[in-house]
Amino acid sequence: MKTVLISGGGIAGAALALLLRRRGFAPVVVERAPGVRAGGQAVDIRGVALEVMDRMGLLTEARRMRTRMRGMSMLDADGTEVERTTEYALSSGRLDGDDIEILREDLVRLLHTHTHEEVEYVFGDSIVSLEEHEAGVRVGFAHGPARDVDLVVGADGQHSAVRRLAFGPAEDHTHHLGSYLSVFSAENFLDLDNWQVWLRDGDAGFGIMPVRDNRELRIAFGFESAPLDGDHRDTEWLRRLVVDRLSALRWESDRLTKAALEAPDFYCDALAQIRMDRWSHGRVVLLGDAGYCASPFSGQGTSLALVGAYVLADALAGRAAPGDDHRTAFARYESAMRPFVEANQALATENPGGPASEESMTRAKNAITLPHAPR
Template sequence: MSTRRVLIVGASIAGPALAWWLHRYGFAVTVVERAPAVRPGGYKIDIRGAAIDVVEQMGLKDRLEGLGTDMQFMSFVNSAGKRLVSVPADLFMGRGEADLEVMRGDLSQILYDETRADVEYLFGDTITELDPATGAVSFQHAESRTFDLVIGADGLHSAVRELAFGSDDVVHDLGHIVSIGTVPNHLALDRWELVYSVPGRTMNLYSTGRSEDAKVLFLFTAPNLSYDRRDVEQQQKILNDTFHGAGWESDRLLDAIVRSDDFYFDTVSQVQLTRYSVDRVSLVGDAAYCPAFTSGQGTSLALVGAYVLAGELSRSNHRTAFTHYERLMRPYVARNLKLGRDNLGRMVSKSALQSWFGAMMLRVLPKMPGRNAMIAKVTQPIHDAARAITLPRY
């Protein structure tokens, strides 16, 4: 069989991970990424369950363990900054012993470094036309080319999905916005996360042991908010209008995030497709099944999806491979999409009473009889969803 040429669109997590596996199976891989280089930034992300097996097989587990965030505690603060209750970070995040937590940017950089010698990367470019039947692609800058397969790893707002599948009503906005950025660690946090929550609005701030800076996350309820995805100034104005005067460190953090060079702002959304592939085109990661960041599983899904898609392509022609890929992924994806929806309610309170009740529960939990069962009720669905796939050996 002649070498199959694959174009992957997107070089964040799913794209370079897929490139790694496809190169290993003898495919000739090109990755096109709109950004001028691998994009830094993002929050801490979890690698759990089946995704741990994947990074282990890639030989990356030890390196990722060395880059772990080592977060120790999470405290809920009031508007004056008083720590109302502090809980071990692992307990709150439902993290099991084998799970990894690293910075998104670190993982993306490692995956790029692991593939850059063997894979052609086209940065600062994107596709403008795509014929799913032939694999013919036009780029914004590079010469047009024809590939045997084109895979969209271009995230929630996938251009490949739009070009090949036509419709964008597969993105389900969960009615919230998340914004993240790197800011000075002015509270001298050390592997500690602070959470401040008022109805409809939540702010998180933390610093890991490996960084002098801190990360801030703003999460707020905003049903049907329309904004321009390319207009950062407009997004920052929306953030300011929503959080200015909200209490705690809101104003200082708003000033700081505007200055951050990795400002991230997006809807909390899920992608639900009736099929992941059409003709010679398929999708992987958020482009195919974004579970929303509230699931804490987007990166794991991307890593597992890349492993399964590449493995199936190594075994059979693309039609059969795409069918098997989807069949294997669907139940796993469904469990994680549910997790994303369920968790959202816990992350943004609807009323002052709910905020107060949540903080009180955490405060009394360590002394309560039956606490293990209560903790398991929250953490078990995370572990179950993370393991809801049996990985084939390819």
């Protein structure tokens, strides 16, 4: 049984672990966080990714967990409503469609629930070295003892440690998109009832949506900026940046600032894309944001993670040609995924400052055909 070490216990890593275990592999998931990560914005499962969820047997559960927005309002900088709709939401698209909007933490928890009994999870640790040898890879960790594994998958996000170790510095592959995004939770101080609001004030703006039966808010605040000189893991430095910009808003700045200061799940990062000529090096391969982050501007990061996990698991299982080695499998994975990735990354740059067209989204979310499901 081949051991596949997966760095990252988020959507991409947990989905791959589930799919590999069902195909007879022994996946091990290493996650830097001390447990399953909470917080995060609502994410979307669209197009072909819905079929992946169905093949994993999780589609019905995901539909039960979806958000239930009734519509949205667009506000001016003073908080006055200038537009409203019950047909569409900026966070998810058309409200009468089949696509699913779900909180990131709920999707990660769902995947973990269906994997943790058969998959080894190592929380609170991270990969610090990779040494490939004839029979596999010797992996060094920040805290635990080194391990020898057959393959390594970097599913550890935009700032992937696996990518840095195997492919070089992040700046070689990162393309900044001119903005930063912060996401954090708060009490529902606006009394929103399954209704989201969006506002732009100069070079900053936010979207606010209620979750957890309207008990909480998820606030997504963005601001334009060139790349900032600081540590992306320094949460308090990032929190100060966000608070400074929130305090300059004309509407609800005090309560938004207070929420950002107090939020235990505060997150902020640059909006960027990862673009690479190849996603594998020897026995190491990249998945999801680590290899082809499309940025939240695309609205397709979750779908890319789920579809990528399915295609990679299928390629590694060698169904097309039993006995294929990892090099053949990685090539098959990349050949199938690259057109899909390029179509979805293009969504983020089609309409700077706004969403891509509905027609472009429809094409991109369906721009791949999955391999036949295994028996």
